[in-house]
Amino acid sequence: MAADHAPDRSSAEGDADLNYIVHGAGAIGCVLGARLAQAGRRVALIARGEHLEALQRDGLNISGYTEGHFRLPAVRTAHELDVDERTVVLLAMKTQHTFEAIEQHRELYDGVPLFCFQNSVTNEEWLTEQGFRAYGVMVRIGARIDEPGVVTHTGARRAKIGCWPTGSDELCAAVVDDLVAAEMRATVDQHVAEAKWGKLVLNLTNAFSALIDLPVQEWFCDEETRFFMADLQEEAADVLDAAGISPVMDDGRDLRTWIERMRVPGQREPRGDSDPVMHSYPSTWQDLHFRRPTVEVEHFNGRICELGERHGIATPLNRTLNDLCHDAAARRLGPGTETVASLRAAARR
Numbered sequence: 001m002a003a004d005h006a007p008d009r010s011s012a013e014g015d016a017d018l019n020y021i022v023h024g025a026g027a028i029g030c031v032l033g034a035r036l037a038q039a040g041r042r043v044a045l046i047a048r049g050e051h052l053e054a055l056q057r058d059g060l061n062i063s064g065y066t067e068g069h070f071r072l073p074a075v076r077t078a079h080e081l082d083v084d085e086r087t088v089v090l091l092a093m094k095t096q097h098t099f100e101a102i103e104q105h106r107e108l109y110d111g112v113p114l115f116c117f118q119n120s121v122t123n124e125e126w127l128t129e130q131g132f133r134a135y136g137v138m139v140r141i142g143a144r145i146d147e148p149g150v151v152t153h154t155g156a157r158r159a160k161i162g163c164w165p166t167g168s169d170e171l172c173a174a175v176v177d178d179l180v181a182a183e184m185r186a187t188v189d190q191h192v193a194e195a196k197w198g199k200l201v202l203n204l205t206n207a208f209s210a211l212i213d214l215p216v217q218e219w220f221c222d223e224e225t226r227f228f229m230a231d232l233q234e235e236a237a238d239v240l241d242a243a244g245i246s247p248v249m250d251d252g253r254d255l256r257t258w259i260e261r262m263r264v265p266g267q268r269e270p271r272g273d274s275d276p277v278m279h280s281y282p283s284t285w286q287d288l289h290f291r292r293p294t295v296e297v298e299h300f301n302g303r304i305c306e307l308g309e310r311h312g313i314a315t316p317l318n319r320t321l322n323d324l325c326h327d328a329a330a331r332r333l334g335p336g337t338e339t340v341a342s343l344r345a346a347a348r349r
Contacts, residue, residue, distance in 0.1 A: 062151045136164040
């Protein structure tokens, strides 16, 4: 790979080429933008704060499973960019920031396809209710911002894409083709909502990982940790059964089968790269680590609690994680304030 990457201006003249705007170019958004630019696609980034300043001043430096230095257009709002009939917006901000971002671009994004490279199902649901052209994306990318403008891609590069909540069209296929050209493991999914609900169930563990300070590579190792996650996900299974929702898990299995595998006794080896430098931490952990005042968990654990209340099913573990994680963010406590034992004790109160 060349050391420095700039946008491929020649592709901008082709009528069939898509014009990608990555709105919310944090860690995951930067991986997407870098890979698409590496494949010669037109890409611009929307970011904010010191990260935006660094992208504008120094460009994007990325290492790990994606490597290079990328000089890409980076702006604060899409109003500073050319939005044309070939524009596709990849939403990559956290769910709690989606609403304000879209309101700021309501007229500009009217009719523009919005692909939700985000966790939770709230984004697609809300956008559809608001009359936007929303597409669902189940994305698996591990990445972190080490400092403004500097990103490490720590693992995974998967995406399942479909119309929301079901079906597909030619645009889904075109975006998948571009991502495959960018060496992403991307596929069209006719039932993307089921895949996104499966990812939401996995994301129930984000607050747990943040509160006990545990990297993704070690989630499944210890029985104590794994069995807590199984109990957490079983609450979700009961709730989703009552709601008539059938999530498809990461390995293609149904949720109950996934939980059974989690409950198999014994110590397990860490997943993925054993180098601590390449350890992945979920975005919720990163929010606590950087002492950010908000977290996304209300759209994961909070959603399960909401459905539980609606269907008369108790969700003490999910409620505990939701409440304690919000409290930790509000108090700027950082990761690692709890243990498995303290969380179980709090859930019994």
